[in-house]
Amino acid sequence: MTKPAYQRVLLKLSGEALMGDDQFGINRATIDRMVADVAEVAKLGVQVAVVIGGGNIFRGVAPGAQGMDRATADYMGMLATVMNALALADSMRHVGITARVMSAISIEQVVEPYVRPKALQYLEEGKVVVFAAGTGNPFFTTDTAAALRGAEISAEIVLKATKVDGVYTADPKKDPNATRYNSISFDEAIAKNLQVMDATAFALCRDQKLPIKVFSIVKPGAMKAVIMGEDEGTLVHV
Ligand SMILES: Nc1ncnc2c1ncn2[C@@H]1O[C@H](COP(=O)(O)OP(=O)(O)O)[C@@H](O)[C@H]1O
Numbered sequence: 001m002t003k004p005a006y007q008r009v010l011l012k013l014s015g016e017a018l019m020g021d022d023q024f025g026i027n028r029a030t031i032d033r034m035v036a037d038v039a040e041v042a043k044l045g046v047q048v049a050v051v052i053g054g055g056n057i058f059r060g061v062a063p064g065a066q067g068m069d070r071a072t073a074d075y076m077g078m079l080a081t082v083m084n085a086l087a088l089a090d091s092m093r094h095v096g097i098t099a100r101v102m103s104a105i106s107i108e109q110v111v112e113p114y115v116r117p118k119a120l121q122y123l124e125e126g127k128v129v130v131f132a133a134g135t136g137n138p139f140f141t142t143d144t145a146a147a148l149r150g151a152e153i154s155a156e157i158v159l160k161a162t163k164v165d166g167v168y169t170a171d172p173k174k175d176p177n178a179t180r181y182n183s184i185s186f187d188e189a190i191a192k193n194l195q196v197m198d199a200t201a202f203a204l205c206r207d208q209k210l211p212i213k214v215f216s217i218v219k220p221g222a223m224k225a226v227i228m229g230e231d232e233g234t235l236v237h238v
């Protein structure tokens with residue numbers, strides 16, 4: 001059997017992807033399917049850390065936050081990611097994965113705080129670590145949190161699992177003529193203002209020489225294919 005291409009990865013799961021076909025919230029079947037993908041990868045011996053988004057529940061820049069103080073709205077968004085993290089960890093428990101949720105903002109009765117050495121210890125023990133509350137700071141996104149935590153834990157790659165199957169020349173939801181890149185450099189992605197991830201996340205990964213793979217969260221087997229180093233999705237590289 002061929003070996004996985006990576007030993008430690010940072011997986012970014014978009015909050016919106018958790019909705020499945022629902023309008024908002026957490027779709028049970030969807031979360032279970034994602035967890036099955038993670039379980040498959042963890043079984044290969046790959047250390048998996050997850051950053052979960054919150055867009056399915058609350059987004060600081062959403063119309064629903066209009067008129068609100070931006071920082072306050074962002075804290076609500078961060079709390080939303082904590083809910084998603086709890087749901088994800090619980091779903092993992094059901095399939096026999098030991099998961100630990102660590103939050104960037106302290107709410108110790110609910111989840112333990114993020115402590116880097118502790119996170120590294122969990123990973124080495126084969127536990128899946130779910131990073132909640134993004135970076136802990138307003139005006140950031142969970143994509144940036146993924147870049148940050150990925151760099152902190154020395155992940156070999158950031159895996160961005162999302163609704164689209166890669167990075168396109170333009171937003172494929174708006175431009176039917178957009179074509180997908182097999183690979184693209186950070187500089188080009190930033191210069192072309194490709195919106196699949198925010199520029200802060202791209203810049204941080206570029207500076208830390210941390211590649212990103214963007215792939216579909218709905219395509220069966222895509223995550224495993226990425227882990228095995230197969231040609232899947234789009235690689236964003238230095
Ligand atoms: N150039 C692009 N290539 C691919 N997707 C893009 C591009 N520009 C914008 N997008 C959009 O980015 C989204 C992917 O990010 P998503 O995971 O939804 O983000 P978030 O982390 O904000 O939830 C897709 O819905 C897609 O329509």
Ligand SMILES: O=c1ccn([C@@H]2O[C@H](COP(=O)(O)OP(=O)(O)O)[C@@H](O)[C@H]2O)c(=O)[nH]1
Pocket residue numbers: 013014015016017052053054055056058059060061073074075076077078080081133134135136137138139140141142143145
């Ligand atoms: O470091 C962070 C991460 C997230 N957020 C807030 O949490 C919301 C949900 O995160 P995000 O939009 O990244 O989730 P996703 O797009 O993955 O669903 C964001 O809109 C922000 O309001 C924040 O303020 N700081």
